[in-house]
Structures are given as structure tokens and as C-alpha cells.
Amino acid sequence: MDSFAITHCIECGKPLVGRKDKKFCDTECRAAHHNKNKSPGELEIQHIQAILRHNRKILKTLCPQGKATVRRELLNHLRYDYRYFTGTYKSAVGTYYLCYDYGFAPIMEGNKQKALIILRQEYMDKPPDPWTLKPGQ
Numbered sequence: 001m002d003s004f005a006i007t008h009c010i011e012c013g014k015p016l017v018g019r020k021d022k023k024f025c026d027t028e029c030r031a032a033h034h035n036k037n038k039s040p041g042e043l044e045i046q047h048i049q050a051i052l053r054h055n056r057k058i059l060k061t062l063c064p065q066g067k068a069t070v071r072r073e074l075l076n077h078l079r080y081d082y083r084y085f086t087g088t089y090k091s092a093v094g095t096y097y098l099c100y101d102y103g104f105a106p107i108m109e110g111n112k113q114k115a116l117i118i119l120r121q122e123y124m125d126k127p128p129d130p131w132t133l134k135p136g137q
């Protein structure tokens with residue numbers, strides 16, 4: 001064996017089996033090692049990206065036809081995280097909270113809180129002017 005080859009997992013120290021250029025025993029050790037070397041800011045970005053991905057997956061699942069209305073409880077049940085979105089779009093219906101290529105607007109049907117889920121449309125990509133938005137809009 002090449003005397004310079006790493007023979008033990010850099011992360012946990014377990015003996016390595018297999019390819020000579022291996023540094024980790026498994027993907028968990030690889031991820032743990034790489035996360036350790038990330039700055040807190042980078043970890044925060046990764047964390048929020050995971051939440052956005054989760055939110056998008058929920059919207060995509062609930063909206064297979066490009067438009068759907070669901071009860072708010074369903075989003076809550078699926079642990080939709082309302083803190084994060086990738087953009088907003090204001091329309092007559094209200095404000096759409098976009099999550100990549102999907103989005104939802106909180107609406108009322110009678111006394112029921114619902115979410116109108118849509119597939120993002122090109123016309124929604126017009127950049128908003130943050131300086132003209134009023135608080136609460």
C-alpha cells in the first residue's frame with residue numbers, strides 16, 4: 001500500500017476499506033466533516049435553502065395542475081415554514097408568497113383560511129420597487 005494513502009476515516013478514525021483515495025468511511029462522515037469546515041453563515045444559508053426546498057415540495061405536491069386551493073391547516077400539518085419565500089407578487093387576490101416556481105396567496109373562503117397555490121407565471125417576474133412598498137404591504 002502507498003505509504004501516503006489515508007488508511008483511516010478523517011472524521012471518525014475507522015479503518016477504510018476500498019478505494020485508495022478514500023478519505024471517509026461513509027457519506028455521513030463526509031457530510032459531518034464538510035459541515036465542520038463551513039462558516040456559521042454558510043450553514044445558515046444551507047439550512048434556509050433546505051426549508052425553501054421543503055416549502056416548494058409541499059406547494060408542488062398540492063398543486064399538480066398549476067392552480068389549487070387548500071386549507072391552511074394542510075400547509076401547517078405538512079410543516080410549511082411561512083418565514084421563508086423567494087419573492088412576493090401582489091395581485092387583486094392579495095400577496096403571493098413565491099417559493100421558486102410555485103407560490104401561494106393567503107385567502108379567505110367564508111370564515112376559512114385557505115391558500116391559493118399557483119405555478120409562478122412570467123409576468124410575476126417584474127421586479128418590485130422596495131422603496132415604494134408601504135409597511136405591511
Ligand SMILES: [Zn+2]
Nearest residue numbers: 009012025029
Ligand atoms: Zn468515518
